[in-house]
Amino acid sequence: MKTNIHVILKKEELDPSKINNKVVVVFDILLATSTIATLFHYGAKSVIPVENGEKAYEISNSNKEKDYLLVGEYEGKAIHGFLEPHPTAFKSEAKDRNVILSTTNGTVAIKKATTGKRVYAASLLNSESVVNDIVQSLKEENILLVCAGSSDTFCIEDFYGAGYFIECLKNEIDLNYTDSAKAAHLFYLAHRTNTVELFQESRVGKMLMDYGFERELEFITQHSSFEEVPILRNGELQVKEVVSRKK
Structure with a gap:
């Protein structure tokens, strides 16, 4: 039997009432889900996605014993008192920490997807x-x-x-594509040899380049270099046991 796969083009199209029987995978490549994968790769215990900085402070202040690491941005600028959510910034900060993450789009999308049967955060790094x-x-x-x-x-x-994720998935199971899923896969195939350049020319990529974050763009375009699998449980992302890659 084939598995149906569909791609939603932006979080605003997601209807939480219609996904309780679906496996949901959220992508915010620049940069939230790439940051999540990297936080876990560097040893974070958990990542709590929140809608905004106020909610992050509320959770942090309600449980001071946990000593949360606050990471977040709004409209591309770091929230006051938070670390910037750029993947290369956490190598010495993340180990054994519980992180609260607030971003303009990615964490909002994850929160909106919580009604899914299983909810994952994915990036190029861990697809x-x-x-x-x-x-x-x-x-x-x-x-x-x-x-x-x-x-x-x-x-x-x-x-x-999403297209790269489909490329990985189609080698493992039979898929029944919607048009948006087929288009995403074809888009990946057309640009898989020029990923960095493609991202640099994107709207968000140009903004990051203007801020001097060329290193982050190059870092997050590593395809499947991490093995950590972030899955949402009781409102926070946790890492499942590492799944051995199929040869």
């Missing part, structure tokens, strides 16, 4: 491992890939990420 985990646990659920987008606009980097 293959997330795919392997889904394949091992998949029964009869359909798969929904959610591109976070940027403030109600479409983002090509998330679309590319």
Whole structure:
């Protein structure tokens, strides 16, 4: 039996009332889900996605014993008192920490997807491992890939990420594509040899380049270099046991 796969082009199109029987995978390649994968790769215990800085402070102040690491931005600028959510910034900060993460789009998308049967955060960095985990646990659920987008606009980097995820997935199970899923896969195939350049030319990519974050763009375009699988449980992302990659 084939598994249905669909791609939503921006989080605003997501209807939480219609996903309780679906496996949901959220992409915010620049930069929230890439940051999440990297935080776990560097040893974070958990990542709590929140809608805004106020909610982050509320959670942090309600449980001071946990000594949360606050990471966040709004409209591309760091929230006062928070670390900037750029993946290369956490190597010495994340180990054994509980993180509260607030971003303009990615964490909002994850929060909106919480009604899904299983909810993952994926990026180029860890797509293959997330795919392997889904394949091992998949029964009869359909798969929904959610591109976070940027403030109600479409983002090509998330679309590319969904296409790459489909490329990994199609080698493991038979898929029945919607048009948006087929388009995402074809888009990935057309641009897989020029990922960095593509991202640099995207709207969000240009903004990051203006801020001097060329290193981050190059870092997050590493395809399936991490094995950590972030899955949402009781409102926070946790890492499942590392799934061995299929040879």
